[in-house]
Structure formats: structure tokens, C-alpha cells
Amino acid sequence: MAAPLGKKEIKRMPVRSYETVRDDLRSGDLLFCSGSYLFSGLIQRFTGSVWSHVGVVYRDEALQRVFVLESETGIGVRLAPLSKYLRDYHGRNRPYRGQILVGRVTPGLEAEQVRKAVSHGMDLLTRPYDNGEIVRIAARILFRIGRRSRDRKFICSELVDECFRSAGVRFTCPDNYISPDDIWRNPCVEVGGRIL
Numbered sequence: 001m002a003a004p005l006g007k008k009e010i011k012r013m014p015v016r017s018y019e020t021v022r023d024d025l026r027s028g029d030l031l032f033c034s035g036s037y038l039f040s041g042l043i044q045r046f047t048g049s050v051w052s053h054v055g056v057v058y059r060d061e062a063l064q065r066v067f068v069l070e071s072e073t074g075i076g077v078r079l080a081p082l083s084k085y086l087r088d089y090h091g092r093n094r095p096y097r098g099q100i101l102v103g104r105v106t107p108g109l110e111a112e113q114v115r116k117a118v119s120h121g122m123d124l125l126t127r128p129y130d131n132g133e134i135v136r137i138a139a140r141i142l143f144r145i146g147r148r149s150r151d152r153k154f155i156c157s158e159l160v161d162e163c164f165r166s167a168g169v170r171f172t173c174p175d176n177y178i179s180p181d182d183i184w185r186n187p188c189v190e191v192g193g194r195i196l
Contacts, residue, residue, distance in 0.1 A: 018086050025102065027059045030104070033098055034098050046142050052098070077125050100196040101191060105164070106189070145177055
């Protein structure tokens with residue numbers, strides 16, 4: 001189980017460069033983000049955690065690329081190159097504003113479980129995103145309410161949870177709502193180090 005962390009503790013952790021960590025990343029690893037954006041701060045405040053975002057690593061050996069499968073506010077479910085996250089987030093020629101840690105589900109996932117989880121996430125790519133969803137997301141976070149309908153509009157942690165459920169991996173959480181922190185504190189998540 002990954003222990004609760006504060007922002008100061010995260011900032012004291014050594015940062016491994018992308019070049020040194022890239023070969024260690026595996027499909028199915030988790031990226032936990034502690035953002036310094038307005039919406040990130042709201043999520044952190046409502047969940048009482050430093051975590052504002054979570055995504056799944058997808059490593060494509062044929063392309064020799066590492067991606068993040070995520071659900072992003074204002075965009076929806078997408079696949080983004082991890083290198084862009086770390087160097088050119090949202091095309092602004094600067095990295096993601098915040099800290100990023102890698103987590104790994106333990107014991108190690110079997111290749112078929114990883115394939116199922118990532119494949120399920122790929123099936124959800126390009127789902128339209130309703131900007132009105134931001135208000136509903138904030139209310140769900142504030143009141144810790146899970147999705148009442150299967151409309152395929154996800155907050156990041158719901159996407160990660162659904163991908164892993166499709167592969168037979170269940171994160172335990174206190175109620176029907178799952179936040180990035182709920183995934184972080186799961187007994188099956190192990191910290192892999194800080195990359196930003």
C-alpha cells in the first residue's frame with residue numbers, strides 16, 4: 001500500500017529523468033499527478049489528498065513510445081505521449097505543472113491482464129466530452145458519489161478503475177466513489193518513484 005504523502009514530502013523525493021526511467025516503465029503502471037492547476041487544487045481539496053489525477057501507462061514496443069491513457073477535463077479519454085507530459089504539456093512548451101509519481105500494481109500483472117486493461121481503455125478513446133460534465137464531476141467529488149449511469153463520461157480515477165476491472169483487478173475503496181487517492185492507497189499499489 002502506498003502511504004499518504006504531503007506535497008512537501010513529494011517535492012523532497014528525488015526526480016528520475018525520463019531517459020533513466022523510460023525503460024523501467026511497463027504497460028499497466030500508474031501515473032499519479034499532484035497538479036498545480038485550479039481544477040487540480042479543487043480535486044485535492046475535496047478529496048483531502050495531494051493527488052489530482054491518475055492515468056495508466058501504455059508502452060507500445062512497435063512504435064517505441066510510452067503513452068498515458070487518461071481521462072482529461074475538457075478533453076475526455078485520450079492517449080498522450082508521456083514525453084509530452086514531461087516537456088510540452090498541452091503544447092505550451094513547458095512540462096506538466098506539478099509532480100508525477102509512478103505506481104505499480106502488485107503482485108505483477110499477467111500479460112493478458114495488462115492487454116485487457118489497456119485494450120478496454122483504447123475502446124473508450126475519443127468519447128465526446130461534455131463541458132457541463134465539469135460541474136457534475138465537482139459535485140461527485142464533493143459528495144463522493146459514483147456515476148449513476150453508464151454514460152461513458154469518466155473522471156480519471158473512474159477510467160483507471162474500469163480498465164483494471166475489465167482485467168479482473170479491483171481496487172478497494174470506502175464507497176461507490178473512487179478518487180486518485182483511493183487508488184494510491186490501495187494495498188495492491190506500490191510506489192515506483194518520482195519522474196517530475
